[in-house]
Amino acid sequence: MKRKVIQERKREFPHVFVILLAIIVIVCILTYIVPAGQYQRVLDDVSNRMVIDPDSFAYMDSTPVNPFKMFVALIEGLIQASNITFLIFSAFSCLYLIEQTGALDASIALMVRKTQAKPKYATAILIMIMIVLSAWASTGTMSYEEIIAFIPVFLALSLALGYDALVALGISLLPVGVGFSSATVNPFSVGVAQTIAELPLFSGIGYRILVLVVMTTVTIVYVLTYAKKIQKDPSKSIVAGLDYSDVEIDEERMQTPFTKERKISICILFIGIGIMAFGLIKLKWYINEIAAIFIIVSILVGIVNKWNANKITNTLVAGLSKGVVSALVVGVARGILVVLTKGNIIDTIIHSAASALESLSLYASSVGMLVLQNLINFLIPSASGQAAATMPIMIPIADLIGINRQxxxxxxxxxxxFSNIFWPTGFVLIACTMAKVPINKYYKWIIPYFIICFILQIVFIFGAIAMNYGPF
Structure with a gap:
């Protein structure tokens, strides 16, 4: 028994903070090894941003970062990322409060009940469910955490309609993954990345909407093609032979009524998102204003549900705990940048990477950057954390090789x-456990879909390069 516990501990994947701290230690060691160097930064008259002068790189005296300064850099990183950190806290608290009203449960339960009530219209209703989940997730206000709780419900529904457990994941996990990836106004991914890139918040939304439409359509076709195939011949199911006889719908969650208060709560959320979009486009709002909207939405939703001030406040405080990891990961990841900057090796790394990529075409370089981001996501599955860790390096490289920041x-x-639906370090293992799908069966089903998505990503990136997709 003791040996089994030890083996399980050995197989445990390191926490994201452990990974980030390990990276900071490695980077500190590199400040003693990698030659220090620096580019000159100049103001670009067109974009009004500080950019690297590509001909100005020069080596300089070494400035290694000692262990004590490493921990100071960690604190400085948290301070530098404070605006993004508080945006994430505000968003998580708001979404947690809405979740506690039962509005999210009621919304999803309503969609499931509609499908159950009209099985002959099941295909059309499932398509609508996938479209709604994808569009909703693209705003960052519907995430894996919310949908995973409903996977057992979607599982029971899929089996009742003559489908299998993989279809349950296809109509729940995949649309949320596609929506989150397309990120029309997602503050946790595009919001953080554009802030670091000094781009107008949520600029370029038109192209991301196109991505959302195409990727959602491809997902619907992939899932329903598989669903129809196994409905016609159950033996062709990848999970054929597995026992799902004990699967039942969670009646308690399914009976969550979509009350007037809950309907108004969802409306307030989407009105808030609409106001954010208007403010960003017309009023030149930025992170602070967006965080304020989330707080206002929280208060209004609490009032609509007849909560007193203490209950609203206590719920928001409880919601903060849900966002601690995501929020602090940004600051800890920023500590890596602080160490690289203090050690004066960030420009040396950028210079080496840019020199290697300059010999390639823009198209080949973009594919290399895409592969690298996919690999990094295995280690840092947090969108905001990955943005904070990689964008300070990727943006100058992009400037130097001629790929615009957008x-x-x-x-x-x-x-x-997109790699969140592939790597086991994210929510894949949890989702498979909830759907009772062996991980090897999941990969047999998801790999063809992931390859299709990867090819489409390259097509969209090439299209963006061809049209010089910029901050509009």
């Missing part, structure tokens, strides 16, 4: 988002 953000959101 495309660099697009590459980041693809590499971070």
């Amino acid at each position: 495309i660099a953000v697009l590459i980041f959101q693809f590499g971070d988002g």
Whole structure:
């Protein structure tokens, strides 16, 4: 028994903070090894941003970062990322409060009940469910955490309609993954990345909407093609032979009524998102204003549900705990940048990477950046954390090789988002456990879909380069 416990501990994947701290230690060691160097930064008259002068790189005296300064850099990183950290806290608290009203449960339960009530219209209703979940997730206000709780419900529904457990994941996990990846106004991925890239918040939304539409359509076709095949011949199911006889719908969650208060709560959330979009486009709002909207939405939803001030406040405080990891990961990841900067090796790394990529075409370089972001997401599955860790390096590289910053953000959101449905370090293992799908069966089903998505990502990136997709 003791040996079994030890073996399980050995197989445990390191926490994201452990990974980030290990990276900081490695980076500190590198400040003693990698030659220090520096580019000159100049103001670009067109974009009004500080950019690297590509001909100005020069080596300089070494400035290694000692262990004590490493921990100071960690604190400085948390301070530097404070605006993004508080945006994440505000968003998580708001979404947690809405979740506690039962509005999210009622919304999803309503969609499931509609499908149960009209099985002959099941295909049309499932398509609508996938579209709604994808569009909703693209705003960052519907995430894996919310949908995973409903996977057993979707599992029971899929089996009742003559489908299998993989279809349950296809109509729940995949749309949320696609929506989150397309990130129309997702503050946790595009919002953080564009802030670091000094781009107008949520700029370039038109192209991301196109990505959302195409990727959602491909997902629907892939899932329903498989669903129809196994409905016609159950033996062709990848999970054929597995016992699902004990699967039942969670009646308690299914009976969550979509009351007037809950309907108004969802409306307030989407009105808030609409106001954010208007403010960003017309009023030049930025992170602070967006965080304020989330707080206002929280208060209004609490009032609509007849909560007193103490209950609203206590719920928001409880919601903060849900966002601690995501929020602090940004600051800890920023500590890596602080160490690289203090050690004066960040420009040396950028210079070496840019020199290697300059010999390639923009198209080949973009694919290399996409592959790298996919690999990094295995280690740092947090969107905001990955943005904070990689964008300070990716943006200057993009500047030097001629890829504009909006495309660099697009590459980041693809590499971070779509691989969440592939790497086991995210929510894949949890989702498979909830759907009672062996992980090897899941990969047999998901790999063809992931390859299709990866090819489409490259097509979208190439299209963005061809049209010089920029901050509009």
